[in-house]
Amino acid sequence: MTKLARNIMVVDDSKAILVVMEAILNELEVPQVTTCLSAQEALDKVKQSPFLYDAVFTDLNMPEMDGMELIRLLGDIKYTGAIVIISEMDIKVIDLAADLAKKSNTHLIGNISKPVQLSQVHTLLKKLEHLAYHIEKPIEPISESQLLHAISHNEVTPYYQPKVNRHTNKVQSVEVLARIMTEKGDIILPERFICVAEELDLINLITFQLFEKATADFSELKNSLGYMFKLAFNLSPCQLEDLSCPDKLALILQLNNLTPNEIILEITEQHALCSNAQLETLNRLRIRGFDISLDDFGIGFTNVNQLKTLPFTEVKIDRTLISHIDTDQFSQVITSSLVNIAIQRDIVIVAEGIERIEELEYLDRFKEFILMQGFLICGPKAKQDFTRWAKSWLQMTNKSSRSQR
Incomplete structure (x- = not known):
């Protein structure tokens, strides 16, 4: 796929969705895929290695900690990667979610609906490539x-x-x-x-x-x-x-x-x-x-x-x-x-x-x-x-x- 999509985390309380997402990301040649069944597990892993994950794909509706709370907490720990919401969202929800993500200092770059399609994920990985161009350090800076x-x-x-x-x-x-x-x-x-x-x-x-x-x-x-x-x-x-x-x-x-x-x-x-x-x-x-x-x-x-x-x-x-x-x-x-x-x-x-x-x-x-x-x-x-x-x-x-x- 792209050398910039090195490690993607997927967060969803559905094992079926995690299996589908992992298969799609493997098909798109993402080198490393990390799956989490809860938002708390995902947050703990990002805290342990804040620069390891290039993007977090997260569901919104999850027990205990939902996706919006996860996004806010990722902003609190200054997570620099991209965030993608896995959920069917109406226009008002998208608009508000994007606004809240900005206020939380996080990079929300899109959403994909269920059932997840390979083409949707591919498009989001292309967006991740564009984002990485901005946030990664330049290659071989001049002296x-x-x-x-x-x-x-x-x-x-x-x-x-x-x-x-x-x-x-x-x-x-x-x-x-x-x-x-x-x-x-x-x-x-x-x-x-x-x-x-x-x-x-x-x-x-x-x-x-x-x-x-x-x-x-x-x-x-x-x-x-x-x-x-x-x-x-x-x-x-x-x-x-x-x-x-x-x-x-x-x-x-x-x-x-x-x-x-x-x-x-x-x-x-x-x-x-x-x-x-x-x-x-x-x-x-x-x-x-x-x-x-x-x-x-x-x-x-x-x-x-x-x-x-x-x-x-x-x-x-x-x-x-x-x-x-x-x-x-x-x-x-x-x-x-x-x-x-x-x-x-x-x-x-x-x-x-x-x-x-x-x-x-x-x-x-x-x-x-x-x-x-x-x-x-x-x-x-x-x-x-x-x-x-x-x-x-x-x-x-x-x-x-x-x-x-």
Whole structure:
């Protein structure tokens, strides 16, 4: 199946369900499967080895301790793996369960109904793979000397990926993604250097280098599409601790004749935003006119209701929820709830990580409210490759518009 699905725990008071789940997981080549007949037994095993289990699949209706209590207690011990509910759930129950899981600081990624089907479990294991990408440490991070060399030699390079409005077929914003282009022509992806930069307190240098290059490219990018759109940059939550961050970013824009209302700042949801400094910086950025995007919604701890109080103008639904959304009721309910919030609060919703045509076709029912982003539309590209894509996108959308008249 996937090398990331190493050890799955299944919790159910029915021996029959445990036998079926174990057989399905073995069929999907999960290396280790642990079964528990009670929630207490499961909790005890997770306490003994908190990092052993990549996911806990649990029933809700069990004697003594039920599934919701187990989820809450797993949150109390800071269990970092995924949680899947094995139960037929109506829409309101799914919505509430997801909200409560967020408040408990747990990663609820879906539900499967009984009788359990292999295809349902396979879909959830794919979601687990996406979640593990976020919570596992990067493979072979670059060294401190390599990072310092890249920064001092101006090797941090912007790549561009569009967020498309399928209702108008226009690019509404373009995300700027960091790459390191070495002297040898190698491309180093951010999962190998962002964590290193954060640990060494060098993340601002990377961000500002990226800002300078991308804002300098902005005029050429706008010319390639022939209309206005916004640039989106990623900020680490640790950068929000710097109260001078808004002033520094505004100065770079001023030097490049840009204004904050042309910029979106994407803040990852992987870590909870809670400190006074972080919240003050968010507010000051918004006051200055920057749009603020909550990135990777679905992997962290912000629940839907919190979106009503935090100053976000955009929410990006993580690929964990977008993957197989065409068949996953859990993801469909969460997405529908976000769309309702977007309509009420005038928030832009972005579906990121779209890779299958079935996902795009399902999301098109919300195309007036959701922007689309993913490899199916356009992967991250260097400037020249992006401008070529933009011209071909314009030709395709113009042709489509003429044929519909």
